[in-house]
Amino acid sequence: MTKYKIAGVVFSAEFKSPQLIKLCQNYEYLGDIPEEFTLTIDKKDLQLEHAKNPDLSFSAVESYLAYSKFNEYLISSGKGLLFHSTAIAVDGNACLFTADSGVGKSTHAKFWRELLGDKVVMINDDKPVLTIENGVVYANGTPWQGKHKIGNNIKVPVKAICKLERGEKDQIESCSISEMIITILRQTILPKTQEDMDEFFKFMEVILKNVSLYKLKCTKNVSSACLAYETILGEKL
Secondary structure: OEEEEEOOEEEEEOOOOHHHHHHOHHHEOOOOOOOOEEEOOOHHHHHHHHHHOOOOOHHHHHHHHHHHHHHHHHHHOOOOEEOOOEEEEEOOEEEEEEOOOOOOHHHHHHHHHHHHHHHEEEEEOOOOEEEEEOOEEEEEOOOOOOOOOOEOOOEEEEEEEEEEEEOOOOEEEEOOHHHHHHHHHHOOOOOOOHHHHHHHHHHHHHHHHHOEEEEEEEOOOHHHHHHHHHHHOOOOO
């Protein structure tokens, strides 16, 4: 068994595919903190999930099961949730961009990097974990970084969550809590039990009350990143 530490959670696992082992190598943990749980993926799990998604390789299926089971533990223990988004850090503040597939989360983050250069640090380009410590919401890097494989094993306090939509011109406004709840429900793996669902909503309530929420209609242009930066971080470029 190998010990890993992701989003502050130490666990043990024995992954089979070389691809998943390599994916998680930056999250291996050699410290003295005991593991909280063992993440187990047995042969039956792989076969059942592969039957649902026959076009995926077994390594891709194992990776999906790994982050699904990790997310289940996060929710049931009240320690966090995986959030399908692109998370960047600028001057110690994390900004998360979420959207339906194909809208351009990664492209928007790329515009921030073009605009600000080394001031921007990628936390995770696809599946960061949100955690809460003393009322502060953090975005944490995870091994599951999307097709571009961009991210870092870091933890940064969240300044804002921004929902992206395509638009003919750049326009940003505050997003209501109710609308962001619907967005998050569509961009995470939901708990399987009512008890865990109750914990999920308690956790999400803290998140939504402690970060700024925005909705950005954006063009495929660096100007969208400029508008978002100046609005969210309150600084002129």
